Amino acid sequence: MRLSIPASAFVAAVVGFGGTLALIIAAAEAVGASREQTASMVTALCLAMAVESAWLSWRTRMPVVTAWSTPGAALIGSSSGFTINEAVGAFLIVGALLAATGLFRPLTKLMSRIPASVASGMLAGIVVSFAIGAVKSVGADPLLIGPLVVAFFVVRLFNPVLSVVAVLVGGIALAALLGRIGEMPAPEMSTLVFTAPKFSLAATFGLALPLYLVTMASQNLSGLAVLKAAGYEPEPGPPIAFTGVVSLLTAPFNALTTNLAAISAAICTGPDVHPDPVERWKTGPFYALAYLVFALFGASLVAIFAVLPSSLIVLVAGLGLLAALANALAIALKDEKERIPATVAFAVTASGLTVAGIGSAFWGLVAGIAVLVIERAKFR
Numbered sequence: 001m002r003l004s005i006p007a008s009a010f011v012a013a014v015v016g017f018g019g020t021l022a023l024i025i026a027a028a029e030a031v032g033a034s035r036e037q038t039a040s041m042v043t044a045l046c047l048a049m050a051v052e053s054a055w056l057s058w059r060t061r062m063p064v065v066t067a068w069s070t071p072g073a074a075l076i077g078s079s080s081g082f083t084i085n086e087a088v089g090a091f092l093i094v095g096a097l098l099a100a101t102g103l104f105r106p107l108t109k110l111m112s113r114i115p116a117s118v119a120s121g122m123l124a125g126i127v128v129s130f131a132i133g134a135v136k137s138v139g140a141d142p143l144l145i146g147p148l149v150v151a152f153f154v155v156r157l158f159n160p161v162l163s164v165v166a167v168l169v170g171g172i173a174l175a176a177l178l179g180r181i182g183e184m185p186a187p188e189m190s191t192l193v194f195t196a197p198k199f200s201l202a203a204t205f206g207l208a209l210p211l212y213l214v215t216m217a218s219q220n221l222s223g224l225a226v227l228k229a230a231g232y233e234p235e236p237g238p239p240i241a242f243t244g245v246v247s248l249l250t251a252p253f254n255a256l257t258t259n260l261a262a263i264s265a266a267i268c269t270g271p272d273v274h275p276d277p278v279e280r281w282k283t284g285p286f287y288a289l290a291y292l293v294f295a296l297f298g299a300s301l302v303a304i305f306a307v308l309p310s311s312l313i314v315l316v317a318g319l320g321l322l323a324a325l326a327n328a329l330a331i332a333l334k335d336e337k338e339r340i341p342a343t344v345a346f347a348v349t350a351s352g353l354t355v356a357g358i359g360s361a362f363w364g365l366v367a368g369i370a371v372l373v374i375e376r377a378k379f380r
Helices: 004-018 021-030 035-060 070-077 084-103 105-112 116-140 142-158 160-177 201-229 237-253 263-269 277-296 298-306 310-320 322-332 336-351 360-378
Strands: 066-068 258-260
Touching: 004 160, 004 263, 004 277, 021 035, 021 070, 021 298, 021 310, 035 066, 035 237, 035 258, 035 277, 035 298, 066 070, 070 116, 070 201, 084 105, 084 201, 084 237, 105 237, 116 142, 116 201, 116 310, 116 322, 116 336, 116 360, 142 160, 142 310, 160 310, 201 237, 201 258, 201 263, 201 360, 237 258, 263 277, 277 298, 310 322, 322 336, 336 360
Parallel strands: none
Antiparallel strands: 066 258
């Protein structure tokens, strides 16, 4: 076996974990999760991804790896007024919806018919607040953040995939030199914390449905596209259904949705992994092994993030979503006839509008689709 197989899997796992862990922390904080519940969230997510990636890769003989929902974490992180119990209830609903989508083909087709422009406008509205937060952190903490921003764009010239991880590692080192890091916590093993779910209409429409939509449109469909671009022909239903079932099992331990990976999958599916596409599925078990290690030390990693400067966390979260924001805006504005509906979806979502306790992501999608229907009626 080539060394490139475990090496690629490890790089994909490190990029996926280190580059977006700050978003998971932000999501947990937004719904009022305790430190123990946050550590449980990270641990349960890592265990879910390990099980999913190992099983799906072995079963399909394709490099099918999974990830947590990055736009979903951004959605939760930008929300307000929800409790961790309501969030767990929403996670259960999303898991059930994903399982149903994978099991019933008409649902998969229905999801694929949601206009990409409007869905991307909503996604851009979700993540733009994090990008703005990263910009504001420069003014709030220029000595620490300024050099890291420069480093990010320099590293991107040579390796865009590792640029966020480089900022995180470099930021920890610089913060330590500046005496900005609190007392490092003692290493501790991870534990899972059960949280009773609470179901409400506000959380269903404000968290669950938008989380389901962005997970399908921005993660699962993109993950399938990455596999197809690499020459594979995956059947969409079974992988999506499996991630939905696993998400159902991990949701009571505070874990948000897991789904097919896109960026991580791109690292595991290329010719650099192995010249023979038939052999590349072996990255899945090694990827799973890396996430088992992350799961063991999830509590320690969350504790370490807790003593880092808040400006550094905000920066890493914002930079980690910069590529997603650029891609979402490009798709949203690609079709000239759909630019206004997409822009409406973006503006309403980014506004933070809350009506009847339901968050702006849902209303952004509704507004965008409504304007699109009106626009199309005009051209008939």
